[in-house]
Amino acid sequence: MELFPPIPYESWSDTIPTLQRYAQLVGKVRLAASVRRNHWxxxxxxxxxxxxxxxxxxxxxxxxxxxxxxxxxxxxxAIDGRASSFALPGNSVATFHARLTEALRAVGVDLDISGARPFDLPDAGRPFAEDTEHATYDPAAVTRYWQVLSQVNLVLEEFAGRFSGKISPVHHFWHTFDIAVTRFADTPVDHDTATDAVTREAYSREVVSSGFWFGDPTYPAPAFYSYTAPEPEGTADHPLPEGATWLARKDSHLAVLPYETARTAPDPRQAVLDFFEAAYRAGATRAGWDVDALACANGVTDPVAALG
Incomplete structure (x- = not known):
C-alpha cells in the first residue's frame, strides 16, 4: 500500500459530513466522561x-x-466485560444517536446526550437526535480515511520526536476532523473576554501546530498544514518547500502543502517532514523560541545515547 494513497475530497464529500457528526457525538461522550487535561x-x-x-x-x-x-x-x-455493538452503515445521524444511547445503557453508562449538538458546523443549532439529513456512509471511503489517518499519524509521530519541549499527543480532533500535534512554548497568551472558552484553553500558551485534514467545502482537497498562534509578524515571509504556500486567513496565515503534492513527491514522507519543519521554524524563530535547544534528534535527549 502506498504511504499516502489517493483520497480526493469529492470522492466522499457526502460521507464526510455524516462521519464527522458520528465522531462529534461520540466526542461529546468523551468530553463529558473524561478527566479534563490542559489544552483539551x-x-x-x-x-x-x-x-x-x-x-x-x-x-x-x-x-x-x-x-x-x-x-x-x-x-x-465496559471494564467488567459488557459490550454492545452496532453497524455503522445505513444510519442517519439521528439513528446513530439513538443506537449509541442504547449501547451506552447496555454497558451500564447513564449519560444524558439527548441535547447534544454539532460544534462549529452549519447545523450547530440542530440536535443530533433530530438530524435525518446526514445518512451517507460509504464503507470503502471510510476505510481509506482511516488508512490515510494511520499513515499520517506515524509521520506526525516522527515529527513530534524531534522536539524536546512541551508537546501534545498526536490526536484526531472530532470538531474539525483533522489529526495534529502541537508544540508549546512556556509563554502565556492573554485573551480578551470576548474570546470563547475553547480557544482560551487551547491557546493559553504560544503554539506551533502541525497536522492534516481531509478538506471541506471552503477548501475541497486534503492537505497538510501548520500555523503559529499567536502569529508573529513576518512569519509568512519565510520560504516554504516547493509546492507549499501561505494562505491568508483573517489576521494570520496557514502554511499548506496539498496532499496530492506530497503523495506524488519522489519521497512523500520526507516532503511532509520538510514542510512541517520549515513552517515550524518560520513561526518559532519569529516568536523567539530557542529552536536549537528544543531540537531532539531521533527522539533522543540522553546526551550519552546521542553521542553513540
Missing part, C-alpha cells in the same frame, strides 16, 4: 489498529467507545 488534550480520539478510540473514561463504570473502520461497527465496552 483529554478530548480528541486516538488511533487503534482498526479505527479510532475514546480511550478508557468514566469511573462507574470505566468504559470505552471504539469505531472499527474495517468491520464498520461501533462498540461500547
Amino acid at each position: 488534550w483529554n478530548v480528541p480520539f486516538h488511533l487503534t489498529g482498526r479505527g479510532i478510540t475514546t480511550r478508557p473514561m468514566g469511573l462507574a463504570p470505566t468504559f470505552t467507545v471504539d469505531f472499527d473502520f474495517l468491520a464498520h461497527t461501533l462498540t461500547a465496552t
